[in-house]
Amino acid sequence: MKELQEIKSRFVPLPMENIDTDQIIPARFLKSTTRDGFGKNLFRDWRYLNNDESTPKIDFALNQSQFTGEILVAGKNFGCGSSREHAAWALLDYGFNAVVSSFFADIFKNNALNNGVLPVTVSEAFLQQIFDQGCDSSLSINVEAQTITIDATGASSYFDINPYKKTCLLNGYDDIDFLLSRKELISEFEKTTTI
């Protein structure tokens, strides 16, 4: 996993609640057996009319050239529904390194963190402040300080992140390396515990 310390970028606003992983990446695109290439189908059915890339839906933010950047900002309960990690892969592949919302679904949050996509949870009020910004506004996210700042106004908010996960993100460590280092302990656990 790549290291993630700071992001300074414009953002794409999706001020909708309950964006589920079926919208982020519809099931028919889950037939791939690799982690790559999901970005082109990110929000597929919200992006294109009749599933046709030559007819983008112009009212959807990803199709509006004034919105761009590494940060997606969305309404509460982002990533609910299916556990498909393909949703995190699609966001990453498209170029998003962080998602800001007032509330994340549990499994999505884990999947995002496991791929170096930072879920940033802010208050409803702060989320609204971001949505109120113009499209050329940018956000600065600092993982070490756990802060997100609206650059134009200087308004800043602290966000929560588990200290273990923070260390992983800052250094690019992954959970599997950690667990592999614990194999002896796990074998010992198996010997001494009867379930």
Place this chain on the structure above:
Amino acid sequence: MGKTIFDKIWDKHVVETIKNGPSVLYIDKHFIHEVTSPQAFKGIEQRGVSLFRPKQTIATADHNVPTINQHLPIKDELSRMQVEQLIDNCAKHGVELYGLGHPYQGIVHVIGPELGITQPGMTIVCGDSHTSTHGAFGAIAFGIGTSEVEMVFASQCVLQMKPKKMRINIEGVLQKGVVSKDIILYIIAKISASGATGYFVEFAGSTIRSLSMEARMTICNMSIEMGARGGMIAPDETCFEYIKGRAFAPKGEAWNSCINKWRQLYSDEDAVFDNEININAAEIEPMITYGTNPGLGIAINGNIPITENIVDEGERNNIIKALKYMGLESGASLLGMPVQHIFIGSCTNSRIEDLREVAALVKGKQKNSSVHVMIVPGSQQVAKQVHAEGLDHIFAAAGFQIRQAGCSACLGMNEDKIPFGEYCISTSNRNFEGRQGAGARTLLASPLTAAASAITGVVTDIRELI
């Protein structure tokens, strides 16, 4: 202080807790399927490690398989490659596979319980959010992402933060025509699609105790639809009776010793929950959803909320958007609305008990000519039982099409899709936009409501038919 059933099982499976971080949680059973496992197999191969405990992983093909002509090669090339890769991966890494054609094949959350693999006190994971189904047996069962599948491959453990605990008590007797699907749709409508996020939920109370295992599975299955990490029910005699004698259930002396252990799995009287909700079973009516998340449900004889009366702006916009997609009006009733499709299947409602209920209702009746009805049994075992009991004749006479086991039109990954703009009453678990096919409009309901509506061709209150 007393312990909850969740605490008892969790504490026993913690190998290590990282300071200020997650716990290393030992996993007893790991189910995999073709869609969320290939990248995890590739991952451990790239790391040059082998599966740590391959015997504790069980595979099946369900999400992306056709539900007709399963004996023929899969037509869709990408689907075929995905299923073939599962076969190769399982062979290479020593994982037991119940693939297409195997008598044990079926939806992963149907086969685990029916084969007796799912047992009380276990930790169970699968790269599928409806893994919560297995919680009906008093197990800690939850869905994981593919990186976590790789963690289990590599170490038989996952890293998890301990969730908060919620108990939902349901007391009393259900009205006639109200079944477990209505209970869970009622709860989700009450607390919303994110009302249990961050929690592991225990379902308890006299109503739950009175339910069969199949009915309990339906409730735990949809725990994730209110955001919960998982749902569970303390095991009791109904549970033990269900497991006894199944293919992988403990036998002989082992059975007796298991039963003794399983009887300890309950929440102590003085156990403390972070949140507790009480529900009166008598208030629950047959439920149906009108929107694009499972929390947007109403009593079947009720009305869709009047959007201008909704105070919260986010919620109001959410419902306006949902109604636009669904082609429905604010304040309207759904009763009597024509539907074009009925889907009876999925890990929520495709077990033999569901199909028996449907058969009992439609016996001697015919579907409405304007409706297409698809029944997809949850597993080969369920399909076998359907034939053994002659339910297939009842369905055929009613004009219901029976297909072969798989996830099918629940998620529209294979060719079983609902056409653009058409309505489907579905016994599945999700009514998200496009879930059953691009533009498809899903109304979630119980198998009884689905069957009743198949006969009339319109959204029907089951109580009018019994």
